[in-house]
Amino acid sequence: MIRNMKKHTIPLLVFVSPALIAFILIMLIPMCITFFYSLTDWNGLNPEYNIVGFQNFIEAVADDYGFRNSIFFTFKYAVVMVVLQNTIALLLALLVNRIKKGKTLLRTALFMPNMISFVIGAFIWSFIFLQVLPTIAKSVYALRFLDQSWLGDSTLAFWSIVIVSLWTGIGYTMIIYLAALQNIPKEIIEQSKIDGANTFKRFIHITLPMIVPAITVCLFITMNGAFKQFDLVYALTNGGPGKSTRVLALDIYLEAFSSNYRYGYANAKAIILFFVVLFLTLVQLKVLKKREIQL
Amino acid sequence: MKKLLLVFTTTLLFFSLLTSCEGGPAGPKQVELKVFIDQPRFRKQYTAYLDRFAEKYKKEKGVEVTYNLEMPDTNAGQLLRTRFASEEGIDIYSCHAMNDLPEYTKAGYAEDLSSQPFVNKLYDNIKPVVTVDGKIRAVPLESLFWGIVYNKKIFNQLNIKPALTVSELKENIAKIKAAGYIPFLLAYKDQWIPQLLLPLTVGGFLNSEYPDFIDNMNKGRGSFADLKEFFTIMDLVNANGNKRPLDIDANLGNVEFASGKYAMYVQGPWMAQGFLEQDENFEFGVAPLPLNDNPETAQINIAVSTCLCVNPKSENKEVALALINYILDENDSSAFYESLKFNPLAKVHKFETYPWVNTAMTYVEQGKGYIDPKIPQPVKDESGAVFQSYYLKDMSQADIINALDKAWKSSLK
Numbered sequence: 142m143i144r145n146m147k148k149h150t151i152p153l154l155v156f157v158s159p160a161l162i163a164f165i166l167i168m169l170i171p172m173c174i175t176f177f178y179s180l181t182d183w184n185g186l187n188p189e190y191n192i193v194g195f196q197n198f199i200e201a202v203a204d205d206y207g208f209r210n211s212i213f214f215t216f217k218y219a220v221v222m223v224v225l226q227n228t229i230a231l232l233l234a235l236l237v238n239r240i241k242k243g244k245t246l247l248r249t250a251l252f253m254p255n256m257i258s259f260v261i262g263a264f265i266w267s268f269i270f271l272q273v274l275p276t277i278a279k280s281v282y283a284l285r286f287l288d289q290s291w292l293g294d295s296t297l298a299f300w301s302i303v304i305v306s307l308w309t310g311i312g313y314t315m316i317i318y319l320a321a322l323q324n325i326p327k328e329i330i331e332q333s334k335i336d337g338a339n340t341f342k343r344f345i346h347i348t349l350p351m352i353v354p355a356i357t358v359c360l361f362i363t364m365n366g367a368f369k370q371f372d373l374v375y376a377l378t379n380g381g382p383g384k385s386t387r388v389l390a391l392d393i394y395l396e397a398f399s400s401n402y403r404y405g406y407a408n409a410k411a412i413i414l415f416f417v418v419l420f421l422t423l424v425q426l427k428v429l430k431k432r433e434i435q436l
Numbered sequence: 437m438k439k440l441l442l443v444f445t446t447t448l449l450f451f452s453l454l455t456s457c458e459g460g461p462a463g464p465k466q467v468e469l470k471v472f473i474d475q476p477r478f479r480k481q482y483t484a485y486l487d488r489f490a491e492k493y494k495k496e497k498g499v500e501v502t503y504n505l506e507m508p509d510t511n512a513g514q515l516l517r518t519r520f521a522s523e524e525g526i527d528i529y530s531c532h533a534m535n536d537l538p539e540y541t542k543a544g545y546a547e548d549l550s551s552q553p554f555v556n557k558l559y560d561n562i563k564p565v566v567t568v569d570g571k572i573r574a575v576p577l578e579s580l581f582w583g584i585v586y587n588k589k590i591f592n593q594l595n596i597k598p599a600l601t602v603s604e605l606k607e608n609i610a611k612i613k614a615a616g617y618i619p620f621l622l623a624y625k626d627q628w629i630p631q632l633l634l635p636l637t638v639g640g641f642l643n644s645e646y647p648d649f650i651d652n653m654n655k656g657r658g659s660f661a662d663l664k665e666f667f668t669i670m671d672l673v674n675a676n677g678n679k680r681p682l683d684i685d686a687n688l689g690n691v692e693f694a695s696g697k698y699a700m701y702v703q704g705p706w707m708a709q710g711f712l713e714q715d716e717n718f719e720f721g722v723a724p725l726p727l728n729d730n731p732e733t734a735q736i737n738i739a740v741s742t743c744l745c746v747n748p749k750s751e752n753k754e755v756a757l758a759l760i761n762y763i764l765d766e767n768d769s770s771a772f773y774e775s776l777k778f779n780p781l782a783k784v785h786k787f788e789t790y791p792w793v794n795t796a797m798t799y800v801e802q803g804k805g806y807i808d809p810k811i812p813q814p815v816k817d818e819s820g821a822v823f824q825s826y827y828l829k830d831m832s833q834a835d836i837i838n839a840l841d842k843a844w845k846s847s848l849k
Contacts (some may be wrong), residue, residue, distance in 0.1 A: 182849070184543075185521070186539065186543045187544075188544070290680045293682025293683045293828075294828065295830055379627070380821070381682070382624075382682050382824045382825065382828055383824045383830055384825070398511070398514050402517075
């Protein structure tokens with residue numbers, strides 16, 4: 142038995158080794174180094190630094206108003222994104238799944254923004270927010286409400302970020318839902334039709350339970366993405382106006398790489414972000430795994 | 437198993453081969469300088485000047501100098517830190533004299549240049565800018581005389597002069613408004629632009645009514661609340677500007693200001709090129725920003741943005757120092773600075789300055805000029821963000837004072 146296990150272990154290790162080595166080199170080791178530096182007051186320049194223990198963590202949690210605001214903002218953003226992105230993507234998937242003609246076209250069109258990088262998308266949209274919408278508002282009287290300071294007002298800037306994130310993110314989520322919808326066996330749907338279930342009931346009792354695995358995946362992806370959001374905010378508002386749209390990742394970046402150069406402190410913040418995301422992911426997986434149906 | 441071992445050994449050999457490829461030992465007759473300059477837009481000028489130095493050095497000392505010139509487009513500060521951290525042997529590097537030099541000195545990356553011949557050529561009002569801990573640490577390249585820029589055409593047309601007190605400024609504003617112009621251009625989308633109000637306000641007060649402000653802050657017993665009229669000028673500027681400043685970034689700001697609709701702009705003459713690109717006949721001057729009714733507070737800020745330092749750990753220090761001195765060479769320096777469009781800052785510089793520099797110099801010559809106050813960079817960055825929030829009324833004056841005090845305290849750690 143033991144011999145047999147050994148026989149399997151070595152080829153297994155050999156096969157996973159390229160990925161494993163890469164993972165250890167570029168993920169695990171830097172992670173450990175990050176944790177080490179989070180215990181120091183290194184500024185990224187001085188050859189010497191002091192070990193300060195958990196002081197950075199204490200400061201981040203107890204004394205850093207900006208960091209707490211970022212956490213709050215990121216949570217708000219994550220909740221809004223998870224709800225909106227999944228609802229809209231699922232509705233679109235249902236729509237695309239239903240129509241007969243132009244399915245491919247619609248699917249491609251909706252997926253397209255996902256292929257553009259976040260930064261390019263942000264530039265396109267900042268042009269739309271700053272130039273296109275005000276121009277439309279000026280020429281069409283009925284649309285004059287579009288003339289807003291989309292990126293220059295703290296509340297509107299949040300929604301501008303949400304709009305652009307949805308624009309880039311929905312296509313990807315929709316494709317996952319679409320695949321799940323197409324995997325539902327036709328017989329079950331027909332059966333329910335014969336039994337007299339209407340569209341709404343069929344959605345609640347057949348479709349939804351059948352696509353729970355896809356929901357798990359999509360919730361996981363959107364939430365994880367929302368917590369790690371960086372490039373879009375960086376390019377669209379750079380955390381402004383003021384500090385009103387500083388997501389966690391941006392706050393960490395600015396702490397480490399602009400002006401302050403408090404690498405040690407920024408690393409401590411990064412570790413906190415890691416544990417927050419880890420905790421949420423574990424809870425979410427546990428809750429949703431229970432609801433999945435295996436055929 | 438044997439095969440696996442073979443694969444491992446081959447990989448190991450391959451990597452050791454790669455690492456051993458890094459250049460052989462250099463002879464004494466040949467030196468490669470690693471130069472890091474944060475101004476890619478001047479690559480042509482720098483390369484030409486370095487080549488001329490190499491030629492001269494070979495003739496004089498018989499040593500052939502080659503360069504590894506790095507001019508990063510973005511994130512230069514971060515790159516330079518990585519170069520230092522990985523000990524890549526940078527010989528000469530550029531940095532911001534006000535923002536970065538003190539920190540690089542503290543970390544031991546800025547050689548003491550006080551005894552170098554170039555020091556005697558520098559103008560006396562420039563020396564303190566590149567001095568840290570009582571020693572000259574760099575050769576200055578780009579120097580700035582700044583405050584606000586004003587549209588000369590509007591000022592001539594209305595027959596007004598740049599104000600030196602807040603009361604005069606209010607009178608000017610009334611006249612400008614009556615003539616249908618907007619008194620101030622506010623371009624607050626990029627945080628560094630509202631940030632400019634901080635060095636101007638602190639600098640003006642520091643050199644008139646509150647000479648101990650920075651000292652107190654650095655000792656941890658001061659507060660921005662000490663500057664009684666800190667918000668006076670900011671409120672006046674904000675109240676007399678255009679709408680939606682947070683939609684206007686630096687580039688759009690150039691377009692707007694050169695359009696001739698605005699009389700003044702809290703901005704430095706480093707934007708000159710940007711204004712002139714919009715309208716080559718655009719005429720503007722540089723004037724100080726008054727802070728209250730004491731004309732002493734209205735002064736020109738004198739700063740050095742880019743300077744060159746020598747790394748004390750350089751292996752080719754002799755050549756590096758020769759190059760640093762050549763920057764202010766008796767014969768060649770003048771043409772070099774002129775080609776870069778930098779201001780003259782040493783006795784060897786004999787070229788015509790730009791008209792806007794002259795307007796600033798008239799104030800400096802009257803003694804109305806001060807060296808850019810040493811405000812820690814984190815405080816400057818913080819101010820950019822909180823001044824945006826102040827404009828939007830997301831933050832109160834008390835919040836701003838708290839935030840700036842906190843940033844200053846945290847920079848002392």
